[in-house]
């Protein structure tokens with residue numbers, strides 16, 4: 169079927185005049201003028217947009233019509249009627265097509281208003297000889313409004329041509345006629361996208377990906393600063409959402425950015441003055457620290473359903489006090505987090521680090537790597553870290569202490585970040601495979617450590633709840649079962665390590681690492 | 693996609709009027725709605741000013757050799773499409789009988805539409821036949837308009853028994869009173885002395901109203917030309933009740 173078509177009408181004459189012209193051209197039935205308010209929603213990281221979708225809410229009194237639709241042809245994927253504002257999270261939607269569509273896309277992310285379009289609209293129907301509707305027209309005088317009292321302004325005048333199923337010919341005829349008589353051309357972009365741009369936002373902009381375009385010969389300190397600026401932008405983009413507690417991913421992304429900054433500071437060696445590195449290392453460690461408690465609680469709350477589900481059915485209700493405890497702790501942690509994020513120290517770290525990264529680099533430098541080509545520095549660092557991972561991994565046998573695996577995890581993580589920072593310098597396919605192999609190993613080491621940490625934290629929670637009289641014996645036993653299961657999980661991860669590392673250390677992989685990263689020959 | 697069949701063994705009880713008005717209301721609240729006019733008489737098609745004709749006849753369609761795409765027609769109302777009747781539907785039983793699973797052919801034909809529509813209304817011909825068997829197999833909800841007479845209550849009991857025996861799983865049978873004339877003692881009597889065992893009986897009912905008859909003149913649902921009429925309000929109440937059923 170032909171999709172709906174949108175035209176932008178450049179003509180500035182009054183709408184009534186345009187309607188008169190349409191009336192002269194077509195056999196039209198006019199509907200009374202109406203005011204429509206359409207609001208569009210997406211997650212902060214544009215998960216719907218990246219799949220060419222958007223969620224539209226049309227507000228009419230108490231009732232709100234929701235529509236998940238395709239941005240390319242305006243076709244509808246799923247609909248739902250709700251009262252008032254649409255639910256923020258996929259899990260809050262009633263079972264049905266809309267939820268089925270939203271859940272896998274959004275996961276834990278909230279739907280946030282992106283832009284509102286307010287229009288004075290006039291619907292018209294093109295009739296055939298039997299007075300049957302064969303095409304629908306809609307003329308709209310539209311304005312946009314950014315969420316929360318943001319920018320507002322004129323969006324323009326639209327003519328929408330909406331096909332009626334089974335009347336393709338009438339649609340083509342009407343389209344040709346209008347294009348010829350009104351001199352208008354179809355608009356390729358959905359008005360919502362235009363509204364977003366006009367409201368000063370960038371559609372689909374946010375991304376945590378580290379896929380920089382790097383030129384291999386650029387000086388290392390400059391590239392390092394560019395990488396840092398990107399990481400800092402991601403960190404900053406998440407501050408407001410984390411403070412407002414819109415969803416858990418804001419804080420998560422903020423923390424990942426912080427961790428990457430710390431890693432870049434220490435791992436891209438010899439490009440910045442040592443005192444600068446030391447200072448900001450400590451400062452970003454502080455940010456990591458103040459954001460930790462809330463994230464910890466988020467992790468347990470997000471896992472809570474799984475925890476609960478892993479217990480025998482008759483034990484499950486005993487876990488309820490634990491949930492209440494987590495919520496209470498989280499509320500407290502969140503309050504502290506907001507205070508910390510609003511503190512002068514936090515602002516100063518961000519501003520000073522930005523200032524440093526934006527400042528031009530000195531022409532000459534006494535630092536060992538500052539003016540060397542980034543390609544060399546990157547390969548050197550990755551190669552060295554890879555060798556360390558290999559050495560530490562090979563030293564681990566059945567009897568190795570847990571500490572050895574934790575150390576290996578740290579090195580592995582450094583290797584992963586280094587590789588991610590510099591992926592733009594290497595052939596894509598081969599690089600992706602190697603990065604994947606690092607991630608697979610890291611997953612195993614992560615499990616090993618996370619299970620342990622979770623088991624200990626859970627035990628700590630149980631103790632606190634006991635002391636504060638918040639858990640009776642049943643609840644403590646239920647939590648004890650969870651601790652036991654987590655420790656089992658850790659044992660399994662430990663058992664799987666040898667095989668995982670074996671695959672990472674395979675000859676083919678070793679050869680590729682060597683080929684891509686081992687520095688050789690003369691530096692150019 | 694939910695499939696709502698409007699069914700009764702008897703003709704002239706308000707099936708088509710119900711299907712047309714409820715489909716219209718569903719579409720008005722943004723639901724993508726299709727009404728399939730299964731009755732060779734083509735009354736539903738007529739109400740929407742669409743010719744009761746399937747290009748090339750219904751044979752290919754029913755046998756699954758032609759998809760619905762070119763056959764579905766948009767109505768005067770947004771979100772509301774119609775699959776027209778065709779005179780050849782009188783032989784639908786024979787065509788269905790040729791299918792692999794003769795009682796599940798309609799269900800099979802409707803499956804590809806599940807992404808496209810939120811509601812499909814089946815306006816059924818009055819009979820008990822292979823067509824109705826197919827309707828029972830496909831529908832999520834079976835709406836049963838009944839004129840409140842002693843006889844119709846008996847028929848309903850028979851039908852309920854029939855569903856028990858044939859164990860059409862997952863189908864919800866929702867009877868409601870149609871063409872209720874409050875001046876007739878029998879109507880009031882029957883409605884007040886309903887047997888307890890009639891589970892699922894809806895509380896909303898459709899009164900006998902000349903506005904419903906006038907649909908034939910206006911060729912649109914009641915809500916279009918008499919939005920404040922008793923009949924329009926009755927269909928709204930009925931739709932509220934039906935759409936709230938899970």
Ligand SMILES: Nc1ncnc2c1ncn2[C@@H]1O[C@H](COP(=O)(O)OP(=O)(O)O)[C@@H](O)[C@H]1O
Pocket residue numbers: 702703704705706707708709710735870871872898899900901902904905906908
């Ligand atoms: N509630 C009603 N009040 C008055 N007339 C009605 C009502 N419902 C249906 N009718 C009329 O009765 C006749 C049969 O109705 P229809 O809906 O076509 O029944 P069916 O589809 O069950 O055969 C039509 O002429 C219709 O206009």
Ligand SMILES: [Mg+2]
Pocket residue numbers: 707708709731735815816817
């Ligand atoms: Mg009928």
